[in-house]
Amino acid sequence: MEPINTRHGQMILPYTQDHIAQSLIRTAEYEWYVIEILRYLLQQHDDGIILDIGANLGTVTLAMARDYPKFEVHAFEVQPLLVETLKQNLDLNNLRNVTIHEHGLGDAPDTINLRLPDYTQAGNVGALTLNPMVQEHSDISVGHGEETQIQILPLDSLTFDHPIRVIKLDVEGYEQKVLEGALETLKKHNYPPIVYELWGYNSWWNEEALRLEEFLHGLGYKIAKVDDTGIAQR
Numbered sequence: 001m002e003p004i005n006t007r008h009g010q011m012i013l014p015y016t017q018d019h020i021a022q023s024l025i026r027t028a029e030y031e032w033y034v035i036e037i038l039r040y041l042l043q044q045h046d047d048g049i050i051l052d053i054g055a056n057l058g059t060v061t062l063a064m065a066r067d068y069p070k071f072e073v074h075a076f077e078v079q080p081l082l083v084e085t086l087k088q089n090l091d092l093n094n095l096r097n098v099t100i101h102e103h104g105l106g107d108a109p110d111t112i113n114l115r116l117p118d119y120t121q122a123g124n125v126g127a128l129t130l131n132p133m134v135q136e137h138s139d140i141s142v143g144h145g146e147e148t149q150i151q152i153l154p155l156d157s158l159t160f161d162h163p164i165r166v167i168k169l170d171v172e173g174y175e176q177k178v179l180e181g182a183l184e185t186l187k188k189h190n191y192p193p194i195v196y197e198l199w200g201y202n203s204w205w206n207e208e209a210l211r212l213e214e215f216l217h218g219l220g221y222k223i224a225k226v227d228d229t230g231i232a233q234r
Contacts, residue, residue: 038195052073077100114150115147154181155182165193173208183219198225
């Protein structure tokens, strides 16, 4: 497919039936309000690091890398097809301030077998989850394609040489595991704001959502909610 022009930059789409791809094709953007929230949280900073955990096709990574050239963007994505597409989209937009991490994040090092989506049919490729509970409740979160091995690392096992200014976290119900493996990093970087998906439309997720909220409160965060997005700030 030829690149399309979007509000996020020029983008190659490896499929067209997925809901993110459809939004980009029809409206030339996807969840732009998340970009606006991140911009608000970054307005007092001239440089630093942005973490995009669950980067997908790169709608957040592309916009942040383009609009904040003095920042470093670290993008985390486990699906190999999405990683390769993200690399192409970065090259297409001549963006060089991005580091891609081709592994997942969790509370401990691990290697897991994961069935990937069927990219010819999946309507929500980004719904793929590492959380068994989510897999039980949501068929779209389970892959129906080929199986691959995914490496999981704690964020605390990585080194960041500059201050982390904001974290965008969209990992389909695996948020608390990611944060449990990031406690030292959060502390070292003065507990940066975290923008994450609330999943308020899934009643079976209410108890887990409350656990995550209590976990964040325990770290000293206060939570504001915009639509289905949580904004945790100290």
